[in-house]
Amino acid sequence: MRKTKTVDTASSKSQEKTAAILKGAMQEFLKHGYAATSMDKVAKAAGVSKATVYSHFGDKEGLFNAVMHDLAQDKFNTAMGLHEPQSLNKNPKIVLSEMATKMLENAKSDRAFQDFIRIVIGESGRFPELAKSYVNNLAKPAIETLTKYFKSHPELKLEDPEATVRVMMGTMIYYVMLQEMLHGKDIVPLASDRVIDTLTDLITGDRS
Structure with a gap:
């Protein structure tokens, strides 16, 4: 049971990070356009590491x-x-x-x-x-x-x-x-x- 709860918590955190990245990405694309938007800027806007952005979206x-x-x-x-x-x-x-x-x-x-x-x-x-x-x-x-x-x-x-x-x-x-x-x-x-x-x-x- 404890293991299942841990998995559920990890999944919830992953979903929260995904939502934050998508929100941050939309914000940066609107602000800078596609060419001028970097993964660094998206990570900063989302409040996560650049590695997290890459791990979620490639x-x-x-x-x-x-x-x-x-x-x-x-x-x-x-x-x-x-x-x-x-x-x-x-x-x-x-x-x-x-x-x-x-x-x-x-x-x-x-x-x-x-x-x-x-x-x-x-x-x-x-x-x-x-x-x-x-x-x-x-x-x-x-x-x-x-x-x-x-x-x-x-x-x-x-x-x-x-x-x-x-x-x-x-x-x-x-x-x-x-x-x-x-x-x-x-x-x-x-x-x-x-x-x-x-x-x-x-x-x-x-x-x-």
């Missing part, structure tokens, strides 16, 4: 991937909610409207998320692995999950579910980029509910 690319994965779980998986069985029994228009609303609200209100995406886009030319990490951890899971959902609802009569998903995701991403990240909301204002209502009407075929 290298800076591995750490960035972990931050991206953590961000994906926090943002898209929670917002989409399609892993919940009860969501499959709801009217697709309600499911899509709720999901799109959560996605846009999260992306619009979280400045740190917007700044993080700026880093990915701004440095992806020199570091293509950053862009690939975004696609693997955020874009791909969202596309696959939504495509599976659309295919499970043949009554939507979508000729190409995956392409429909990309149109939907692309519209929302562009909306956040134009309105929030490029400050277009002061120049070409558009309420998010108009975008959401139009998307859901087009996908579900509801013209009422």
Whole structure:
């Protein structure tokens, strides 16, 4: 029993260190960008040794991937909610409207998320692995999950579910980029509910 308790305590401490490293890494990436962020800076921000950072994540690319994965779980998986069985029994228009609303609200209100995406886009030319990490951890899971959902609802009569998903995701991403990240909301204002209502009407075929 004592051995089990010791193992549990060690596991808990390891999880705490992992969370601290991820938080510190996000802080440093946002502050300095990918190229200028060092494992030393991350270790200092997390309050751990550099050896601990390396032992948990291997290298800076591995750490960035972990931050991206953590961000994906926090943002898209929670917002989409399609892993919940009860969501499959709801009217697709309600499911899509709720999901799109959560996605846009999260992306619009979280400045740190917007700044993080700026880093990915701004440095992806020199570091293509950053862009690939975004696609693997955020874009791909969202596309696959939504495509599976659309295919499970043949009554939507979508000729190409995956392409429909990309149109939907692309519209929302562009909306956040134009309105929030490029400050277009002061120049070409558009309420998010108009975008959401139009998307859901087009996908579900509801013209009422």
